Amino acid sequence: MRVTTVSPFPFVPKRLEVEGPVFVGGEGEVYFSRCGNFVVKVYHDRALPPEKEELLRRVLALGKNLGEEASFLCWPVALVREIDGWRRIGVVTKRIPRPPFRELVDYIFSPREFKRAVEEGANWLNYLQVAHSIARTVAALHGKGCAHADLHFGNFLVDIRKGLAVLIDLDGLVVPGFLPPQVAGMMPFMAPEVVMGRETPNQRTDRHSLAVLVFHTLLLRNPLQPLVCYAEDPEEDERLGWGKMALFSEHPLDFRNRPERLGIPLFRRGVLSYRMLPPHLQELIERSFLEGLRSPEQRPLAREWERALFFTFFELWRCLRCTQYFPYPYWMPLPLRRCPFCGETVRHPHPVVCSVLERKGQGVLVASKRKIVLGHRFNLVAKMLHGQREDEILGEVQWKEGEGYVFSGVGHWQVVSPCGERRKVEPGERVLLGQNLLLVFGDFALRVEENGL
Numbered sequence: 109m110r111v112t113t114v115s116p117f118p119f120v121p122k123r124l125e126v127e128g129p130v131f132v133g134g135e136g137e138v139y140f141s142r143c144g145n146f147v148v149k150v151y152h153d154r155a156l157p158p159e160k161e162e163l164l165r166r167v168l169a170l171g172k173n174l175g176e177e178a179s180f181l182c183w184p185v186a187l188v189r190e191i192d193g194w195r196r197i198g199v200v201t202k203r204i205p206r207p208p209f210r211e212l213v214d215y216i217f218s219p220r221e222f223k224r225a226v227e228e229g230a231n232w233l234n235y236l237q238v239a240h241s242i243a244r245t246v247a248a249l250h251g252k253g254c255a256h257a258d259l260h261f262g263n264f265l266v267d268i269r270k271g272l273a274v275l276i277d278l279d280g281l282v283v284p285g286f287l288p289p290q291v292a293g294m295m296p297f298m299a300p301e302v303v304m305g306r307e308t309p310n311q312r313t314d315r316h317s318l319a320v321l322v323f324h325t326l327l328l329r330n331p332l333q334p335l336v337c338y339a340e341d342p343e344e345d346e347r348l349g350w351g352k353m354a355l356f357s358e359h360p361l362d363f364r365n366r367p368e369r370l371g372i373p374l375f376r377r378g379v380l381s382y383r384m385l386p387p388h389l390q391e392l393i394e395r396s397f398l399e400g401l402r403s404p405e406q407r408p409l410a411r412e413w414e415r416a417l418f419f420t421f422f423e424l425w426r427c428l429r430c431t432q433y434f435p436y437p438y439w440m441p442l443p444l445r446r447c448p449f450c451g452e453t454v455r456h457p458h459p460v461v462c463s464v465l466e467r468k469g470q471g472v473l474v475a476s477k478r479k480i481v482l483g484h485r486f487n488l489v490a491k492m493l494h495g496q497r498e499d500e501i502l503g504e505v506q507w508k509e510g511e512g513y514v515f516s517g518v519g520h521w522q523v524v525s526p527c528g529e530r531r532k533v534e535p536g537e538r539v540l541l542g543q544n545l546l547l548v549f550g551d552f553a554l555r556v557e558e559n560g561l
Contacts (some may be wrong), residue, residue: 113200115186116172120200124148128368139202141419149279150188150198159188162195163290168199170252173436182244182265182276199279200527202267212238212325215268219328226432230268231385232449233424233433237271239325240417245275246318247410250311256347257309258496259317260294261324276498282309293317295350296330303351306551312404319396322413331357331397335365356397360383372408373451375430384448386423386435388416415495422492423481426460427452436461436481438558459483460505461512461558464493467551480554483507488515493552504547505541513541513560522548 111409112542126148128139136151150476151160164187170184188198215221215235222235242264249256256263257280265274277322280290289308299316301307326389334349335357358381372378392408400407401406425436429446436454438446438461445454460482465473480492491502503517514536523539524530524546533539539547547554 109140109192111141111188111198111200112190114189115200116168119313119321120146120186124200125149136198136288145203146185147201147203148188148198149201149293150191151341153196154292156197158192163537164199164279165285166283167279170254170281170283171278173195177248180241180272180274181248181278182274183278186203192319194506196292198347201276201278204276208267208269209265210268211262212242212264212273212290212321213326216325216328217262217265222328222374225268227508231431231433232253233421234268234271235325236417236420236433237425238266238268238273241266241271241273241416242275242325243318243410243417245273245412245413246314249275249281250314250410253283254287255309255311255314256280256317257282257289257314258291258293259314259321260297262294264321272559284310295346296332296464297321298350299355299404300351301355301404303347307404312407315407315410316396316400316404318410318413319400319407321391322381322417323393323397326385327382328374329357329367329379331382331393332401333357333367335367355400360400360433371413373447374449376451380448384435384437386420386479387439389420409493418495419478423479424456425481425483438479438481440535448513457513457560458558460556460560461555462547462554465546465553465555466494470559473548473553475555482513484513489547492555493549507560511540514538515547524548524553 109126109128113122115122116478124146125142126139127142129137129473130140131138136149139148162369168184168187171410174183176179182197182201182204184201186200188196211351258277263277265276281287282289292302296301297317299313299322302309302313320331332354337345338348338353339345355362355365357367366377370379371381374380392412395406420435423435424433426433427450429452430447432449434448436459446452462480464476464478464480466476468474482505486505488502490498490502501518503515505513505515508514516536517533517534520531522530523533526544540557541556543556543559545556
């Protein structure tokens with residue numbers, strides 16, 4: 109079939125030869141171009157609102173100046189004008205290569221998919237990268253004043269080995285006063301107020317969907333999965349379970365949706381708990397599913413998720429038994445610090461745990477909630493401190509038997525002893541990482557809270 113297109117972009121041909129359909133859904137049919145570069149979505153004529161083409165034109169206009177965001181937002185690049193001479197309405201997007209990309213659902217639907225991915229060479233670190241990529245994508249979209257309205261695990265394509273996520277189906281965006289809601293979403297990812305019909309999709313409901321996606325990606329389950337039957341009619345039961353009666357699976361007082369074997373290591377047929385995540389992620393989850401479940405204004409912003417997930421990379425430890433990366437549980441008593449996947453206890457020498465301090469106001473170093481976990485041959489990199497994407501190496505940590513962990517800096521820095529004595533350290537000089545020692549790098553510092561002994 110021959111598709112005639114209208115596009116502001118010179119790289120989109122005015123005519124495309126397509127094959128298919130490769131998919132037929134409720135909204136329309138999907139085709140691939142024979143050149144392999146484009147996907148064409150053509151809407152069913154039935155019940156198509158008269159303003160649909162104008163709405164699509166507005167969506168197209170919003171994506172004219174994406175820059176690097178075009179790499180993770182699969183924005184429409186053209187409108188369909190005709191197919192084989194017949195007037196039709198549709199959109200054209202770039203085709204995301206499969207492989208290496210696959211739908212997110214193929215990796216996170218259940219622990220079974222995770223175990224299969226591990227057998228193929230993936231690691232939980234890749235899942236953390238995907239979660240961060242998802243949060244970054246939604247944050248970029250929200251930064252443009254848009255809501256997606258249909259965030260779920262079928263609308264993200266991921267390259268699991270690189271930890272990359274691309275958001276698709278951007279033809280139904282919501283912009284207050286410019287683009288009205290056109291879709292409601294997939295029920296397990298919809299905010300309860302949307303399920304109950306009390307609210308239409310917006311950025312606050314997107315924030316709920318994002319929280320569900322992040323939780324699902326990291327812990328391989330939906331945080332609100334109903335385990336109680338509320339009505340004999342299956343559709344009504346589903347509406348109640350995800351809407352009026354929606355409940356966080358790890359609610360501290362109400363156990364209705366609590367999974368069996370919660371907290372037991374995953375590779376022992378257990379269920380991962382959000383308590384395996386660092387405190388700053390636990391806090392966002394509680395804001396999302398305890399405070400924010402019924403109070404949308406309490407839900408964390410996408411930028412908060414992006415930042416918290418980014419800093420989680422610097423709190424990871426690797427299990428010597430199953431080789432999975434996991435957040436080192438410094439917030440738990442030492443005997444309880446185990447791998448959440450196989451249950452192996454973290455062995456001696458334990459890692460160094462440092463808190464991050466930042467200069468505020470009058471130049472005073474103030475402690476943040478962030479931690480950095482360091483082990484033998486770990487590099488301290490500038491982005492660990494200030495969060496910018498810079499790979500400047502500040503120094504290296506090494507374990508010396510009979511001494512403990514020592515730090516060798518690359519440039520000039522300072523060290524402050526627990527009693528307050530300050531001195532400059534020359535490049536290459538080794539400093540033993542004792543308890544409460546302060547390492548100062550300009551406007552940032554690290555305080556050694558645990559030295560691994």
